[in-house]
Amino acid sequence: MAACEGQIAELYANCTNAHPNFGVTIDDFTEGVARGIRKYLLKLGDASAPSVDEIRRFISELQINDLYLSLGCAAGNEHAWWEFDRTYRPYIDRVARHLVGNRVAADEAIDFVYAELFGTTTAGGARQSKFRTYTGRGTLRGWLRAVIWHALVDLYRQREAEIPLDQCAELNEGGDVVSTRTSVQASEELMLEKIVRERYRVATVAALDQSLTQLEPHETLLLMYYHVDGLKLREIARIIESPTSPMRRWFKRSGPAGSKKRSERVHESTVMRWLEKAYRKVAQAFCAELQNKHGLKRAEIELCMAMATEDLGQTVRIKSQASTFNQSRTTRDAKSNR
Secondary structure (H helix, E strand, O other): HHHHHHHHHHHHHHHHHHHOOOOHHHHHHHHHHHHHHHHHOEEEEEEOOOOOOHHHHHHOOHHHHHHHHHHHHHHHOHHHHHHHHHHHHHHHHHHHHHHOOOOHHHHHHHHHHHHHOOOOOOEEEOOOHHHOOOOOOOOHHHHHHHHHHHHHHHHHHHHOOOOOOOOEEEOOOOEEEEEOOOOOHHHHHHHHHHHHHHHHHHHHHHHHHHOOOOOOOOHHHHHHHHHHHHHHHHHHHHHHOOOEEEEEEEEOOOOOOOOOOEEEOOOOOOOOHHOOOHHHHHHHHHHHHHHHHHOOHHHHHHHHHHHHHOOOOOOHHHHHHHHHHHHHHHHHHHOOOO
16 A cells, blocks of 8 residues: 555545545545455455555546545535535435335435435444445445445335234134244243333433433424424425524534635535434433433443333423423514514
8 A cells, every 4th residue: 555655645636626625534535445455455365465556556447536425425524415415316316216116115215325324323433324335446326226225125124124023923724813922931031021121111211301301402303303203304404494494593504714604505414413413412311310310230221222212202202392492482582573
C-alpha cells in the first residue's frame, strides 16, 4: 500500500474536487481502497503477496467515484446522502417494485433497504452501515441490486419467523387442531418464561416511562411520529420541513461556517440520527433507573432492555407524553398570539 500512496492521493484529490462537502478524509478513503485489496488480492491461504503492479492495476479498475460516495454515506454525511438520493433513489424504487409487485410491500421494502444502508446497529462505537461492505470492485448500481435482493429475503424471513415452524398447528384425522409442540418440557419452558417476564415487566414499564420524561418535547414527538403514528423517515422529514411544523423551531440547522443561511431541507438520514440520539438518551436513563432505583444486576437489565425494545410504542405511554407536549405547545402558541 505504501508504494501506492501517490496514486491513492491523486484519486482522492479528484474526488474531493468534484464533491468537497462529502466529509470523506484521506484516511477513510485509503481504508476503503484497502478493504477491496484485502478482499480480492490478499486471498486466504495464498502465501504469495500481490505485486505493486497488481495492486496499482486493481486500484485503477475501481469505481472510485462510487466508492467515494459510499464512504460519505457510510459516515452519515447529509450532502453525500442527497447526492445518493438524486442518483440512485429512482433505481431502488424501480427494482423494489419490480421484485415485489405490490406497491405497499415495495414501500416497506424500500424503507428496509434504506435502514440497512444507513445502519441501525453499532459495533465498537461505529454505526454498521451496509455501505461499508462496498469495495468499488463493481458499480454501485450493481451492488445495490444485490443489496435490495438480500434485504427482501431478510424481510421475508423476519415475517416467517413470527410463526416458527415448530409451533405450527396441524389437523388430526378427526379434524381437530393439534399442536406440534405438546411436550411437557416445552410447556414448562413457556410457563417459566412467562413468570420471568411478568416479574420484570413492572420494573421495565416504570423505568421506561421515567426515562421518557428525560426527553425534550421535540424528541418525544419524534418518537411518537415513528413508533405510534408509524410514519416513515421520509414522511417525518417532510413534516419537519413544513413552516408550520412544531418541530421546526428545534431542528433548524446552520449552513456553512460563517453563513447565517439556514437549510430548508431535511434528509431521512438526519431523522435517523435524531432518533438514534433519542434512543441513546432513553437507554442511558433506563439502565440507570433499573440499577439505582430497582437494584437490578446487569443480566436483569439486559432482559428488561429486550422487553422494552419489543414493547416500545405499545406498553410505554408515549402517547400520553405527546399529549402533554401538545397541550403545552398550544398554551405557548396562545400566549404568543395575544
